[in-house]
Amino acid sequence: MLNGTIPPNAFSNLPNLQRLYMDHNHFHGHIPASLGNASNLIMIVLGANPFSGIVPQEVGELTSLNLLVLTDTLVGAKEPKDWEFITALTNCSQLEVLIFANCEFSGTLPDSLSSLSTSLKYLSLSENAISGSIPKDIGNLFNLQVLDLADNSFTGNLPSSLARLKILQKFYASDNSITGPVPWEIGNLTDLVSLYLRSNAFSGRLPSTLANLTMLSELYLANNNFVGPIPSGLFNISTPSIGLDLSYNSLEGSIPQEIGNLKSLVEFHAESNKLSGEIPAALGDCQGLRYLYLQNNILTGNITGHLSQLKSLEIFDLSSNNLSGQIPKFLGNLTMLSYLNLSFxxxxxxxxxxxxxxxxxxxxxxxxxxxxxxxxVMHLPPCPFHLPKNKHKLLVIPIVTSLVGTLIILALLYKLLTWHTRNKVSNPSTTTMQGHPLISYSQLVKATDYFSATNLLGSGSFGSVYKGELDGQAGESTNFVAVKVLKLQTPGAVKSFVAECDALRNLRHRNLVKIVTICLSIDHNGNDFKAIVYDFMPNGSLEGWLHPDTDGQMQQRLLNLIERVSILLDVAFALDYLHCHGPAPVIHCDIKSSNVLLDDDMVAHVGDFGLAKILVEESATVQQSASSMVFKGTIGYAAPRVWCWKYGINEWRHLQLRNSCVRNGNW
Structure with missing residues (x-):
């Protein structure tokens, strides 16, 4: 990876240079104005470098320029004069791709943006701080196929000239402050595949002309102020639809039966509106549906039996409605269903x-x-067992009959539960993290400030843990997480990663550290990247409370007896769940105070399942989730044959304020 600055005259004597690729290095400083002397340049890619300053106007002298990419740099603009390079670029009549995403551009876009080459196909200014209105004549760029203005501070209305972008395929304007109604002319963009307008301040009714967008596969309109009914024509889409998000608006009326036309719909969000009426039976025709969110509305009636056709459904949320009737048993037959919320x-x-x-x-x-x-474990009252009334029978007969019937029911229930437990062990779920949000390497880089040392929480044999801030979804606050980045060069790290995922993917308990998601990706250097994202525990580990640093930077606080006993009980509850009440018995293998984390309310959560073992009950064997090693666990906590030894050592140390390891030959 190269670093340093580019000399001011670096391009003064390179008239035949045609392609310049300097991306993904550590170059800093200004982009030299001598770039304009390389008059035959066709492509310039300078992204993923800490370049700063402004774009030199001399780029406008590159009349053959076809592509200019400055993504992920510190180059920007604040004053109107800093934007003059846009006017200069109007001389580049062959320009097709212009990408300035995730830079330091602010202020107002100049009107000259609308005078760029009509050959322009791809324009991205996303993830900046650009304000003001979108240029009213943006429609002059009639060959645009991708227009990305997301994650800025644009205001005003969408210009009606957008209707002239007849071959536009992707339009991203999410996370701005755009107001007013969506213009009815949006229906002229009949080649549109992706339309992202979420998290703005749009108002009014959804235009009926959205029905003209028959090629649409992604429509995200969440977190706005839309009112009125959902246009039924919105569901007359002939191509496979991936996602439809209408959540967090004020939409009214019923969900149209035409939703059944979206046979390949994967994700449907309509939560937090004012939708009423019954759940449409036609929703059962969306047999590719995996995620269905209808909570926080005023839906009524029963759960229609047609939903039994949704064999791929993984998440189903109907909470906070006015639904009634019995809970249909077919929901238990949806084998992919991993989360169901019917509360309120x-x-x-x-x-x-x-x-x-x-x-x-x-x-x-x-x-x-x-x-x-x-x-x-739900602690619901037993269902009434109705017996036929007969006044002429002796009192002892119904009593005996009731007892016999109850014993039969309990025996059948025991058989059913035993069969179900064995069935789950013999048919383990797949290794996918069902029900967990997707997250990218770039999001983790942003959340942890490039994995900076200031966010480092700790480091172990197999990985380092960083504190991160993930942007919340619409209407939610920032989420603090702990990101465990695997040291893939360490032997056993990958097996530890697999072990932790295997152990945690089906476990859910208030005293276990919650896994938010995982990330399997490639970093900026092209190397494999693996990370596990957990809920952040603000009060750190029990180890830090038992043996706090004495550097004077933090005020020492001691745990009282009640807090100690409460923490021990929390750990015991977690172990009881792992050993006896989870989908399959799990042995942690490394219970110690540094693996017990405390949340805001000082509730203990057991973490670090990198050495965990899954017990296969039917064969009475232990499935090794980590790599085979001679010794597993931490010295002082591990015993040869007794798994509860570790908890006992941890409890003794917790109450006595002493280390468990042998020191100088004495305990």
């Missing part, structure tokens, strides 16, 4: 005990009031 409705009757209903952490049914049955 008016459901009644028996809760099934199989499928997703067998995992108390995968469902939410609180605040329904008239439910019964379910698995024991």
């Amino acid at each position: 409705n008016n459901f009644m009757g028996e809760v099934p005990t199989f499928g997703v209903f067998a995992n108390a952490t995968a469902i939410s049914i609180q605040h329904n009031g008239k439910l019964c049955g379910g698995i024991p």
Whole structure:
């Protein structure tokens, strides 16, 4: 990787240079004005460098220029004079690609942007701080295929001249402050495939002309101020649709039956609106649907049986509506379903005990009031057992019959639960992180400030842990996370990563560190990158409380007896769940105070499953989730045969304020 500055006269004597690629280095300083002397340049790629300053106007002398990319630099503009290079670029009649994403551009776009070459196909100014209105004559760039203005501070209305971009395929304007209605002329963009307008201040009704966008596969309109009904024509899309997001608006009326036309719809968000009526039966025709969010509306009626056709459904949220009737048993037959939220409705009757209903952490049914049955950990009242009334029979007969019937039901329930547990072990779920959000390497780089030392929380044999800030979804605040970056060059690190994913993907308990997601990607150097993202624990590890640093930078606080006992109970609950109540028994293998983390409320969470073992009950063997080593765990906590030894050592140390390791031959 190269670094340093580019000499001011570096390009003074390179008239035959045609392609310049200097991206993904550590070059800094200004882009030299001598670049304009390389008069035959066709392509310039300077991205992913800490260049600063402004774009020299001399680039306008490169009349053969076809592509200019400055992504991920510190180059920018603040004053109108800093934007003069745009006017200069109007001389580049062959320019097709112009990308200034994730730089330091601010202020208002000059009107001369609309006078760039009509050959321009790709224009990206995303992830800057540009304000003011989108140039009103942007439609002059009639050959644009991609227009990306997302993540800026644009205001005003969408210009009606957008309708002249007849071959535009992708338009991104999310995360701005654009106001007013979406112009009806948007329906003229009949080649549009992706339309992102979420997180703005749009208002009014959704234009019916959206029905003209028959090539659309992605439509994201969330977090705006749209009102009125959902246009039924919106679902007359002939191509496979990937995502449709109408959430966090004020849309009213029912969900149109025409939604069944979207056979390949993968994700449908309509939560946090004012939608009413019943769930349309036609929704069951969307058999590719994996994520369905309808919470926080005023939907009524039952859950239609047509939804039993959604065999790919993974997440289903109907919470905070006015739905009623019984919870349909077919939901337990949806084998891919990993999260179901039916809370805050008016459901009644028996809760099934199989499928997703067998995992108390995968469902939410609180605040329904008239439910019964379910698995024991739900603590629901038993369902009434009705016997025929007969006044002429002796009292002993119905009593005996009731007892016998109850024993039969319990025996059947035990058999069902035993079969279900064995079935889950013999048919383990796939290695995908179902129900977890996707996250990219770039998001983690941004969240941790390029994995800076100031965000480093700690480092171990297999990885380093950083504090990060992920931008929340619409309407949510910033999320603080802990990012464990694997040291892939360390032997056993990859197996530790697989072990942790295997152990945590199906585990859900209040005293286990929650895994937010994983990232399998390539870093800026082209190397493999693997990371696990967890919930951030603000109060650090139990180790830090038992043996705090005495450098004077933090005020020392001691745990009182109640807090110590509470933490020990939390760890015990976690181990009880891991050993006895999870999808399959899991042995942690490294319980120690540094692996016990404390949240805001001083609730303990067990973490670091890199050495975990999964016990296969039917064969009475232990499945090694980590690499085979002679010794596993931490000296002083590991015992040869007794897995509970580690918890006991941790408890003794916790109450005695002493280290568990042998020192100078003495305990």
